[in-house]
Amino acid sequence: MLEELIVFTTVVEQSSLNKASKLLNLSQPALSRKIVKLEEEWGVALFNRNGKKLELTRVGHEAYLYALEQRQRHQNFLQSVSRFKAANRSTITLGASLTTLQTTLPPLVTALMNNYPDMEVKLLTGKTHEIVSYVREKKVDIGVIASSISESGLKCIPLFQDHLELVVPRGHELADGGPVAMGDLNDRSMIIFSKGTWYRKLIDEVFVRYGIIPDVRMEIDSFEAIVRLLPTCKSATLLPKSYLRKQLLKDNDLVTLPMKELEQTRRETCLIYGSKTNLSSEIKEWVNDIRSHLIQVLTI
Template identity: 30%
Template sequence: MQIQLLVFVTVVEKKNFSRAAESLNMTQPAVSQQIHSLEDHYGVKLFERNSKRVELTRAGEILHDYAVQILNLHQEARQAINDLVGLVTGKLMIGASLTIGEYVLPRLLAVFTRQFPDVEVAVSIGNTEVIADNALNSRIDVGLVEGPVNPANLMITPFLEDEMVLIVPSRHRLASVDTAETSDLSNETFIVREVGSGTRYVVEEVFRTLEFHPKREIQFGSTQAIKEAVEAGLGVAFISKWSIQKEIQLGTLSAVRVKGHSFPRPFSVIWKKGQFQTRAMKEFVNLTGSSDFLTALEKGSFPSPLE
């Protein structure tokens, strides 16, 4: 029955018998046979078929809801048994906001995969809003975010302290100073992230704290693009200290503090409240707060003049 339900759910997802067969590494006649067997078992028609796609009948819609639950419960049961005998296996779906995904998660995964090589890891990258939504809708097991999220249905645990610093090109007038006055920023163009980004939210908080609003902003969709824009002389930016270690070492960017101010922020682990936690997920969450990860992060980063 499990294989029949798996075939049924895959046909629903692919909306096509041929694509479902390809996804399952089966022949199309074999897929059709499994669906016919399922229809015979329940005594109902599950799909309305036409030449291009298949649509669920009302009975099919009802069965689909239960089939997804049954398959998920089966996976949870298998994972729980593996946990009992001490095996850390299965698939771990991780979501990360862009700064974390580009500059922190690779070092975290380097430690995790060495310790648990039998876990299949899948990573998706998006801004904080996207990652929080994916966690709430169970599209990922665990998320790593840099911005605030609604705590109503999410568990939120800070795991790493970040700091937003001002970056300027190496030949900028502020490149040779340790601290700048707020007034020094008045005529600068600021390079910022898109709305919905955790970095964008924090940068707006920085501007409010400084009681300052840029006269001109240019928006980019990633931290890497912001760094390259600043290097090219398009403007200046507030950015995560973890994202500029190489550029500081190479001398292509300079980091400056604003006199009398610091702008710390936490990176956080999130997951859906009440979610079943596999052993792999538990080990990953535990690793984010471990000394092994912090040591790997420090060894992998270049020394910063701000430290």
Template identity: 30%
Template structure:
């Protein structure tokens, strides 16, 4: 039994398709098929049931997958224990963030690396969660902060924060942190929101549905900087987390109010690929990001409930 076979099992189980797993891992499909077949022969069980739409784990396959995931996790912990040292590190590290997280985390993160590992080369990448997951799998980034990822067996994730979303308006909207707005009060209001492919839009639409209203979205803009500018110029309201607009609120350029009935929240996690060991620089990045998030929450800059 080889680690490459366990890695293949994890990815095929998650994607339900040899062709998709081959594309993700940059390995020819026949080679992956052979790895699955050899693993089944060695274990003496069928791991997958094949059908027209792809591959589904059998009952035995589900049990084997649990063990495979544990093996990869134990391997990572063993390598981490063997490489612990306090010496400054060199090398390159690529870290991924959603845009709303990048602006609030990047400066203190770079400062942390400058103090502990000044010779390390950082590459900070912003993107949507779906893109970040794909880049993690392809090895283009080493660690990422993700919003509400679907259960992914090929990722090793630790929860960071349950983040509150706020209603954002121009100064004359008069929003205040001590005066909540219900979702029903958004009925008929001009809203400026991300497109439907964006996770934040999904959360907001779900909350509106719970409140029994349909949002009046007059402009879709995936750039939160664009959303801020449009709101500031009086074209409507938007819904965002506090960190990327903290300075705008302090300067009086925008106002914010908590939303209730229901309260919109997003789950923020820190993720590494589960099928390969995380470099020491990636582990340091994860520790630094966790500390930055905690600090921002404790100082009231980031509204939400710490999960880590």
């Protein structure tokens, strides 16, 4: 009946079947049938019809007041439902470093949104030690860091292990099919990640360990920029395995070259949150499932 009441009030307020028909996007015959349905249900005439002119009957006036009340109650109910849904909409704040943002976070957030499409996700970036502080201070619900920590009051869940890989453009002289050793990088044209991240720290450590002094052409804080510049500069780089999807390499005409020395740069990416943090049941379920999902995605 609500639909008929809305049609009725619209006809009264527009004082015209034609105007009400256009406003409601209904044909005039369909609109007239709804008015007739009300009249038959109540057993009274709501309008006096004088040609195209419509005038409310006495009971029609009473019906209009009743219809207005029902329309307002319906609108109030819809507003209440909207407020309820907004109040109960889950929100999660994630913290991640710039490098983690480029590698782990995209598939992680994708998995979260696929399972909980109505969830609102907020993001706060920073360096690893800053993300740990954000979690400790409850500025973020969950942090994703490229290291394993052991700290009272925080839970640390290993997600996957990562290590650096040598990446060169297809056709590069190192990509001739022969084995590549660390010494081959000495005085080699390279683009490497900017200082201040664990990736750069690993790179510097491995270069020092093997006495390598590369010809560093650029230092950039974006994996995407490095990947795009490699073919142009005909340079090599070291990037985390978790970033190097097969399609990414194919699209940029790049190849990875195995190096035993780089397997020693292994690092564990972890998810951290406060042991006393009140995570919703949805988030707890997602935390339990995300590790296997990431392992599957990052090995493609």
